[in-house]
Every structure is written in C-alpha cells, then in structure tokens.
Amino acid sequence: VPGRAEVEAASARLGELVVRTPVIDCPAFDARAGASLLLKCENLQRGGAFKARGAQHAVGRLVPGVRARGIVTYSSGNHAQAVALAARRFGCRADVFMPVDAPAIKREAVERLGARVELVGTTSTERRAAACAFAARTGAAIIEPFDDPDIIAGQGTATLELLEQAGPLDALLVPVGGGGLVAGACLACEGTSTAVYTVEPAGCDAMARSLAAGRRVVVDPGPTLADGLKPSQVGERNFEIARARVAGSFTVTDDELAGAMLALLLDAKLLVEPSGAAALAVALRGELPGSPQRVGVILSGGNVAPERVGGVLAAAHRA
Amino acid sequence: VPGRAEVEAASARLGELVVRTPVIDCPAFDARAGASLLLKCENLQRGGAFKARGAQHAVGRLVPGVRARGIVTYSSGNHAQAVALAARRFGCRADVFMPVDAPAIKREAVERLGARVELVGTTSTERRAAACAFAARTGAAIIEPFDDPDIIAGQGTATLELLEQAGPLDALLVPVGGGGLVAGACLACEGTSTAVYTVEPAGCDAMARSLAAGRRVVVDPGPTLADGLKPSQVGERNFEIARARVAGSFTVTDDELAGAMLALLLDAKLLVEPSGAAALAVALRGELPGSPQRVGVILSGGNVAPERVGGVLAAAHRA
Numbered sequence: 001v002p003g004r005a006e007v008e009a010a011s012a013r014l015g016e017l018v019v020r021t022p023v024i025d026c027p028a029f030d031a032r033a034g035a036s037l038l039l040k041c042e043n044l045q046r047g048g049a050f051k052a053r054g055a056q057h058a059v060g061r062l063v064p065g066v067r068a069r070g071i072v073t074y075s076s077g078n079h080a081q082a083v084a085l086a087a088r089r090f091g092c093r094a095d096v097f098m099p100v101d102a103p104a105i106k107r108e109a110v111e112r113l114g115a116r117v118e119l120v121g122t123t124s125t126e127r128r129a130a131a132c133a134f135a136a137r138t139g140a141a142i143i144e145p146f147d148d149p150d151i152i153a154g155q156g157t158a159t160l161e162l163l164e165q166a167g168p169l170d171a172l173l174v175p176v177g178g179g180g181l182v183a184g185a186c187l188a189c190e191g192t193s194t195a196v197y198t199v200e201p202a203g204c205d206a207m208a209r210s211l212a213a214g215r216r217v218v219v220d221p222g223p224t225l226a227d228g229l230k231p232s233q234v235g236e237r238n239f240e241i242a243r244a245r246v247a248g249s250f251t252v253t254d255d256e257l258a259g260a261m262l263a264l265l266l267d268a269k270l271l272v273e274p275s276g277a278a279a280l281a282v283a284l285r286g287e288l289p290g291s292p293q294r295v296g297v298i299l300s301g302g303n304v305a306p307e308r309v310g311g312v313l314a315a316a317h318r319a
Numbered sequence: 320v321p322g323r324a325e326v327e328a329a330s331a332r333l334g335e336l337v338v339r340t341p342v343i344d345c346p347a348f349d350a351r352a353g354a355s356l357l358l359k360c361e362n363l364q365r366g367g368a369f370k371a372r373g374a375q376h377a378v379g380r381l382v383p384g385v386r387a388r389g390i391v392t393y394s395s396g397n398h399a400q401a402v403a404l405a406a407r408r409f410g411c412r413a414d415v416f417m418p419v420d421a422p423a424i425k426r427e428a429v430e431r432l433g434a435r436v437e438l439v440g441t442t443s444t445e446r447r448a449a450a451c452a453f454a455a456r457t458g459a460a461i462i463e464p465f466d467d468p469d470i471i472a473g474q475g476t477a478t479l480e481l482l483e484q485a486g487p488l489d490a491l492l493v494p495v496g497g498g499g500l501v502a503g504a505c506l507a508c509e510g511t512s513t514a515v516y517t518v519e520p521a522g523c524d525a526m527a528r529s530l531a532a533g534r535r536v537v538v539d540p541g542p543t544l545a546d547g548l549k550p551s552q553v554g555e556r557n558f559e560i561a562r563a564r565v566a567g568s569f570t571v572t573d574d575e576l577a578g579a580m581l582a583l584l585l586d587a588k589l590l591v592e593p594s595g596a597a598a599l600a601v602a603l604r605g606e607l608p609g610s611p612q613r614v615g616v617i618l619s620g621g622n623v624a625p626e627r628v629g630g631v632l633a634a635a636h637r638a
Contacts, residue, residue, distance in 0.1 A: 022341035024363055043588045044343055265628070269362045269590040269621035302588035306632045309584075313629040 002149055002241070004190040007156035010057050014157060017056040017089065019045050021158075023165040028267040034286040035295045038166040042158055043272050043302025047081045047109075049228075050158045050300050054180055055082035057154030058143050059090055067092045070140040074098070074120075074127035076177075076227055077106030078301050079145040084115035086143075095134060097127040103227060105305045124178075124231045146178030147235025156184025162296050163188065170292030171195045171247075173279035175300045176207045177229040179238025185298070186245035195247035195292065199278045201257070204230045208249035210239055225254045228275035228301060248289065256281040258312050264299070265309070273304040321468055321560070323509040326475035329376050333476060336375040336408065340364050340477075342484040347586045353605040354614045357485040361477055362591045362621025366400045366428075368547075369477045369619050373499055374401035376473030377462050378409055386411045389459040393417070393439075393446035395496075395546055396425030397620050398464040403434035405462075414453060416446040422546060424624045443497070443550045465497030466554025475503025481615050482507065489611030490514045490566075492598035494619045495526045496548040498557025504617070505564035514566035514611065518597045520576070523549045527568035529558055544573045547594035547620065567608065575600040577631050583618070584628070592623040 021041045029037050042050040059071060070093035073083045080096040087094035094115035098107055099122045110117050120130040124145075135142045144151055158181065163169065172189065174182040176198040185196055198207050203222030210217045216239050221230035234242075252260075260277035263284070264270045272280075279297045282288075288295065340360045348356050361369040378390060389412035392402045399415045406413035413434035417426055418441045429436050439449040443464075454461045463470055477500065482488065491508065493501040495517040504515055517526050522541030529536045535558050540549035553561075571579075579596035582603070583589045591599075598616045601607075607614065 019343075022343070022360075022363075024338075024341070027365070044341075046346070048588060262625075265590055266625060269367060271584055271588040271590065306581075306585060310629050310632045313625045313632070 002153065002187055004187055006149070006153040007160050007184060007188045010153035011157045011160055013060060014053065014057055014154065017060070018053050018157070020161055021045050023162060024268065026268045029263070029280070029284065032284045032286060033295065034291070035293055037283050038162065038169065038294065038296050039268065039280070040158060040162040040296065040298045041270065042298060042300050043270060043276055047078070047085050048301055048303040049078035049082065050155055050181055051078040051082035052085060053157050054151035054154035055079065055086045055143060056089065058148060058150040059083065059086035061150050062141055066141050070095065070138060071143050072131050072134050072140040073143040073145065074124065074131040075145050077102050078228055078303060080110045081106060081113065083143050084110045084113035087115060088113055095140065097130045099127060103305050106303055109303070146180035147237050149237065151180050152183045152187065152237060152241070154184070155180045156188040158298060159185040159188035163192065166296060168192065168294065169194045169296040170294050171197060171288055172296040173197050173199055173282050174298050175229060175275055175278040176200050176234070177275070178231045179207055179234040179242060181298065181300060182207070182246070183238040183241040186241050189245065194296070196245055197282070198242065198246055198249045199282050200249070200251050201226045201229050201278065202251040202253050205249070205251050206231060207234045207242060208251065210234055211243060211246060211249060225257045225274035226278055228273065229278065250282045252278050252281040258315065260284060262312050270299065271302045271304065271309065272299050273301050276301040321472065321506055323506055325468070325472040326479050326503060326507045329472035330476040330479055332379060333372065333376055333473065336379070337372050337476070338364050339480055342481060343587065345587045348582070348599070348603065351603045351605060352614065353610070354612055356602050357481065357488065357613065357615050358587065358599070359477055359481040359615065359617045360589065361617060361619050362589060362595055366397070366404050367620055367622040368397035368401065369474055369500055369617070370397040370401035371404060372476050373470035373473035374398065374405045374462060375408065377467060377469040378402070378405035380469050381460055385460050389414065389457060390462050391450050391453050391459040392462040392464065393443065393450040394464050396421050397547055397622060399429045400425060400432065400622070402462050403429045403432035406434060407432055414459065416449045418446060422624050425622055428622070465499030466556050468556065470499050471502045471506065471556060471560070473503070474499045475507040477617060478504040478507035482511065485615060487511065487613065488513045488615040489613050490516060490607055491615040492516050492518055492601050493617050494548055494594055494597040495519050495553070496594070497550045498526055498553040498561060500617065500619060501526070501565070502557040502560040505560050508564065515564055516601070517561065517565055517568045518601050519568070519570050520545045520548050520597065521570040521572050524568070524570050525550060526553045526561060527570065529553055530562060530565060530568060544576045544593035545597055547592065548597065569601045571597050571600040577634065579603060581631050589618065590621045590623065590628065591618050592620050595620040
C-alpha cells in the first residue's frame, strides 16, 4: 500500500526538475472564507500546472533503454505539456493524443516543446485507446495521466510542499479530474489531521459519485469551463486511495469558476485557469464542515487562452 | 549617510507587517533575455505593491502621540493605498490627496481601507501642496511618498529580500517614479557587485535626466501607460543616493510596457500593472551592458483596472 513515504521519495528524486512553488495568502479571500486560506500556486509550476510533477517523476523512473523507444500519452492538455517537457529533459521522443476540442493554447504549447500531437475524439476513452494502439505498434512507453503509482506520488509532492511551507492544515481542497492530484494529496496527508476534500465541476463529478456509490462510476461529463476536469471515469488506484482518506466532496458551477478566476486575477494578481480555480471557489463559500481555520487550496494550473481571460473580465465589467 | 544597515533595521522592524514576496523565474523570459531573470513579485505584496514596505515602516516609526493626530499623504495610487493600510494597522486617521486622473481601482481601494480621499490636480506638486496645507491646519503627520529616510529604507527591504532569496546578482533593474524603490535598492546593494539600473517611461525620465545633468531636473511628464511612474521630479535624497550608485538608465515605450504585461500574464501567470512591468520590458531586450548572467527584476505592483487588462489582451489577440 503506497503512503507518505512514496511521496517523500518522489520529492527527493524530482529535486530541481520541478519548481517549489510559492504558497500565498490573500486577506480579501480570508474575509470571504472566514478562514486562513493557504494557496499553493501550481499555476507557477513549469509548464503552468502541477502535472510537471508526475510526468517528470514517471519519465525519470523509466529504464533508459525503455525511454529510448519513446513515450506516448493522452491528455486534454496540461499532462500533455508536462510529458512533452519531460521528454525534452530526458532527450526522448514523445507522441501525444489530445481531444479535438483541446484549447489551442494547450495544443500549441505541446508542439512548441517538440512533441508530436494527434487529435482523437473528445473522450479520454477514445484517446487512451489510440495511445495504447500506438504503444503496441511502436514499443513506446505509456505515461498514464493519473492512474499510475509514479504519477500519483509525483503529484503528491505539491501537497507535501504545501504542508512543509504552510504548517499543519485543518482542511485541504483539491480539484479532481482523473484523481492524480487528490490521490497524491491523500498520501501526503497520511499521519496528519488534515481533512481532504475533492472539488469537481457540476455534471463532471465522477469522483463524488464514485465515492458515494462505493465503486467507480462512469459519467457522461457535461459542458464545463474547467476543460481539465472532465474525464468520464477516475482512475482505479486514485479511487481506492481517495476512498480510504477523502472527507467529503463538492461541485462548483461555471459561474463560481469564473468568479474565482476573476478574484484570483484582481485580488491575488494570479492568472489561474478555470480548473485551477475550482478549489478556491468552494473555499470562498465559507461553508466547510466544522469551520476549519487553516485551509489549504491547490491552484492547480494557469494555462488559459487570452480570449477566455478577456471574456471573464468583460463579464465582470458588465456586472 | 544611510546604507545597508538602515535597510536591515527596517526589515527587522517590519517583520510580519509585510509579505516576504516570492522570487520566481520563467524559462520563456530567460530565453528572450539571454540571462537568468529573477523576478521579485511585489505585485503579491499587501496592497498589491512594494509601497506597503515604506508606508508601514514610516507610520510605525511615528511617536504614538504624533500618530494619534492622524496622517496625511499624496500619491497617484499605490502609496495612497499603502498608507491607508498602515493607518488601519496602527489605528489612526488617514487623509489622502490623489490626482483627478488616478485610476478608479486605486482610489476605491484607498476608500475601502477607510481613508478619506480628496482629488487635487494632476501633478505631484499640486497634491503635495494640498497635503502640506492640510497638515499645517490639522497637525497630521505627512507620510512622504518617496523623499524620506524611513520610506527609502522600507522600500529597500524588497531588494534586501531578493538578494537573500536569489543569491548574488550581476544586475538589478528597478522601475523609477519618485525614486524610493531605487534608492532603497542602492542601499541594499551596498557592499555587493550588483549593477543597479533605473527604468522609466519614455517622456517621464526625470531620474535619467537628473543623473545625466548631475542635478535634479524638473520634467513635464508625457502620457504613459505607467501611471505610477510620472512625478515631475525625483526626490532629493533619492537622487543623491542614486547618483552615488546607479550604473545606468533606460526608458521604455507604452508598446514595450503592454508587451511585458502580456508576457507576464500569459507566460508567468502574474498580473502586473504597466509600471510594474517596466523593468522586465528592459530585461527582455537582452541588451544590458556587459551581458550580466543573473539579473534581478523588480515587479513593483499589480494594481490594474480590469478594462485595461482586457485592452492589452484584445490588442494581443489582434496581433
């Protein structure tokens, strides 16, 4: 059974390959939340998202002879960019299967890093099948986006650092797509009294429904601003780890995501993508069970197209 | 003669009153600059700008009986907000004279903090006269925006921290309005081999012209995006300190300011106001004398109206 030790080992292996991102606070947020919010700025991570942690860790753990045959992955965006970065770092070829509706800014960033991008369907099931077929044909190693021990341990380093930087937390809010970040958070929080909560877009709450059902549920993800948080199913390992540790689950609306994004920009001076603002959106409600005083909030990424930022600002200006 | 010891003393006095802001780097910037840029994020400071350092320090240094008669200041924006914050912290009344063309976002922030705002003219000379008359009438203590030893020592703590966080720097780029930040930087760099450079908007280069003339020159500041960097004259103490230490001066155009702001937003995920992006605009040219390898860049503030951000984004979208 993996635990905090795996996250600590990942942190030691990663060393300078990832950024020890800052933790900031913002008095305007604390006033709204009725708590001290400690914001872990993974939007300031290499590649603009926490995904660099898992990808650098997993690619670094491959045997060099295996890595030389190339790596392949599938992703809606940020994991793709992180794998492309890791491939460049370790000097191997990378092929990436992305959905046809991936934001152009994320696709272009992957190509700029030297990876080959192929667009396939709109669901994680479709792009995973394409990546597996490619791996079978070429011998490339698959770098899973979330359901993998090395990925989970790597993503857990974000929470490990947060606990080191901020001290003990009563609660921690984590955005959930496939569940890599939250599974890592659960491992990192082992032995602490931190209550870990999941946050998903309304209509894309595969983790919340799975936790409620006691087994992994397949959902048909509805439309959401949070393009990074809409897999049809969470990972198996991710679910098992979350089931043993998660204290509760929340969903957020597009209006709340846009509001949190805008507050981050104007009050905290940080550009955060909609998926990355999900945890703050819940914190700002000020309704966490038991009124925790010190609340960790993971800002998971900052890769957002300029026109979307403009749209959010324009909406604020009209309001 | 003030020196590094005054800045160290200010840092010890300030303690938790200001944020030890993070220093970040950004590979995309380093590639353009041909150097390692270390970005000191004063946009993440309390009140959204480095001005909190000097204001908290100067207000804290007042004798309590003096402070009880109230404080008064004059400013185009960020110093006003910082003084309002300090007044709230120390429980005294604050009156602030701002120009009629101050951005609404800055004026409203001052009022939200509980200070009284009065709009006077468009030049620092006009608002200074109004503040002095008010002080004479009421007995309030004037908190100077830049030409004051306690303000200079306070602003110097930004550079002191940067040197502690980033290690030795070959060069440091500092935006200059009245000269508080750069004078503090000069003091903090005492005893190091860091070359300190000033950055001003084209047409608002009171410091560069004064350094060239060997005496303080009055300018008629032209229009600029950088509303925080347009006093008609730098401070006397600021000039004397800069004259003894500054290695060179640069000016930047509005196009460069907008470009640097946009790069900070999209590549570094940071919202920085035009004045705050001035030093980066120079760094990105990659033309510093002697090709320094480790270059400090002070991002001095992040208080910018949503509609201006929208304008910069829209321009980028058209480009």
